[in-house]
Amino acid sequence: MALNIVLFEPEIPNNTGNIGRLALASGSKLHLIKPFGFELSDSRLKRAGLDYWQHLDVTIYESIDVFFKIHNDKTFVFFSSHGHKSHWEIAFKDNLFLIFGKESVGLSKSLIDKYKEQLYKIPLYSEHIRSLNLANAVSIVIYEGLRQLKQP
Numbered sequence: 001m002a003l004n005i006v007l008f009e010p011e012i013p014n015n016t017g018n019i020g021r022l023a024l025a026s027g028s029k030l031h032l033i034k035p036f037g038f039e040l041s042d043s044r045l046k047r048a049g050l051d052y053w054q055h056l057d058v059t060i061y062e063s064i065d066v067f068f069k070i071h072n073d074k075t076f077v078f079f080s081s082h083g084h085k086s087h088w089e090i091a092f093k094d095n096l097f098l099i100f101g102k103e104s105v106g107l108s109k110s111l112i113d114k115y116k117e118q119l120y121k122i123p124l125y126s127e128h129i130r131s132l133n134l135a136n137a138v139s140i141v142i143y144e145g146l147r148q149l150k151q152p
């Protein structure tokens with residue numbers, strides 16, 4: 001049983017490093033879609049991912065188009081603070097692809113428009129907060145998935 005964490009054009013190396021660590025800890029696969037806002041050799045990515053990076057199941061894609069071409073038969077869910085359904089409504093299943101947007105502007109408008117029926121939000125309870133940190137958002141979703149899939 002594995003879930004797939006997909007980062008669309010990640011910009012901040014510390015976030016991707018932390019999410020890499022989380023992917024390994026949760027038994028998830030990591031998919032990174034270019035362009036990135038950093039080099040994969042960035043020491044900040046390594047530091048945040050600690051020594052675990054080499055154990056990670058990670059795939060890198062040159063573009064979102066390449067990603068969809070390869071995974072055209074998969075089931076996707078998307079995450080945005082603009083979603084209308086809560087992440088608690090997702091029926092997680094093995095090999096589900098969980099797609100998160102970039103730190104500055106999130107998912108592209110074209111993705112949001114095309115996949116609005118599969119767009120979920122993590123509820124926020126303050127009018128002063130517009131969104132969560134990317135790595136925090138991935139953590140919340142992935143452990144809800146593991147809870148539903150009854151991982152020991």
Ligand SMILES: C[S@@+](CC[C@H](N)C(=O)[O-])C[C@H]1O[C@@H](n2cnc3c(N)ncnc32)[C@H](O)[C@@H]1O
Pocket residue numbers: 079080081082083099100101102103104105106107120121122123124130131132133134137
């Ligand atoms: C820092 S946020 C992007 C902020 C951007 N201004 C926006 O409104 O989408 C980076 C990514 O984290 C995820 N995220 C952050 N907060 C979220 C929330 N409350 N619900 C769902 N996803 C969230 C989304 O995938 C988002 O694209």
